[in-house]
Amino acid sequence: MRAAGGIRYAPATRVGFDGGMASEPITVSIRREVDPDRIAEATVWVQTGVNLANRYPGFLGSGWVRAGDDSTVWHMLYRFSDEQTLAAWEDSPERAWWLEMGRGFVRDERAKRRTGIEGWFDDPPTGSVPSVTDAAEPAALPAAPPRWKQAVSIWLGFFPVNLVFALLMAFVPGWDDVPLALRVLATTLVLTPIMTYWVLPWVTRMLRNWLVPAA
Template identity: 85%
Template structure:
C-alpha cells in the first residue's frame, strides 16, 4: 500500500548532526509488525524509545512511518554517529527494558544497518510521536526529500577529483611507477582511494555541502 503524504514522519525537534572527519554515521532501518488493535500503545512505545535513545551520546535522530493508514507494518529509522555509540545504546539496559515493553504488541521485526555510501546522503530527524487520541492536535510534517541524483553525483565528484589528482601527483615521484602495467596501477589506485573516499572524504564533503544538498525550507 503506498504511503500517503499525511502518513510521513512526524518531526518536532531540529535535525542534529555530529562527528568529526573520520567518523562514520550508522543508520539502522527496522521493519516492525504491530498489533492493529494496540496502535495507541505502540505509538507511545515508539516515543518512549526515542526519548531513551536521545540521552545517549552520538544519537543523531530517528523517525518512523506506517506503510498505510490501515497497515500494521511500521518502518522505523534511527542513526548514531559511529559504531561504538550505537553499540552502547543497543547493549544498554534501557533498550532491553524498552523492547520488553513492546513484546505484547510488536509481533515481528527485521533490522538493517546502513553505513558508507548508503548513508552519505541520509538526513535523519528526531521524530516526536505523540499518542493518538481524538483530541490530539499533532500535525505530521514531511521530512526533506533526498538530494537529487545530480547533486549526489556532483558531491561525489567534488571529493573524488582532488583526491585522485593528489594521489596521481604523489605517485609520479615514485621510481618506476610509470613502468607498472596500467591495469595494476588502476588496481593499486582504487585499493588506496576507495577506503579514503568512503570513510573520510565523502562524509566530510556531504557535511560541508549539507545546506546545498538539503536546503532549508
C-alpha cells in the same frame, strides 16, 4: 531468532563499507509489524524509544512513519555517529527494557544497517514508506545517490565553510607563522564536526530533490 512474546529478531545487515569497528555514521533501518488492536499503544512505545535513544552520545536523529492510520507495518530509521555509540545504545539496559515493553504488540522486527558516506544521504522518511511487497523481507534502505552527486554535495558544503574559516583565521595574529601541518590540523579539527553535524545534513536536505529525484 524468535524471542519470548513472539518478536522475531533478524540480525542487522550492514550495507556499505566493512572492516572492523566503523568510525563513520551508521544508519539503521527497521521494519516492525505491530498488533492492529494496539496501534495507539505502539505509537507511544515508538516515541518512548526515540526519546531514550536521544539521551545517548552520538545519536544523530531518527524518524518513523506508517502507511496509514490502520497500517500494521511501520518503518523507522535512526542514526548514530559510529559503531561504538550505536553499540552503547543497542546494548543498553534502557533499550532492553524498551524492547521488553513492546513484546506484547510488536509481532516482527527486521533491521538493516548502512555505514560510510552513504549514510549521510539517508533522511528519515517524512511522508511515505517504501512499498512492501513481501512481509518477510526487511525494510529497504533508500538507494544512495550516485557517487558524483555525493561528491558535489560535499564540495558545496566544504568550499564555503573552508573559505570562511580561512578568512577568519587571517585576522588571527601569527596564524601565517604557524607551521603548515599544524594549520591543517587545526582546520580539520574545527571543520570536521561542523561538516558532519551541521553543514552536510543541511546541504543534503536542500538538495534532496536533486540527490534522489521523485519516481
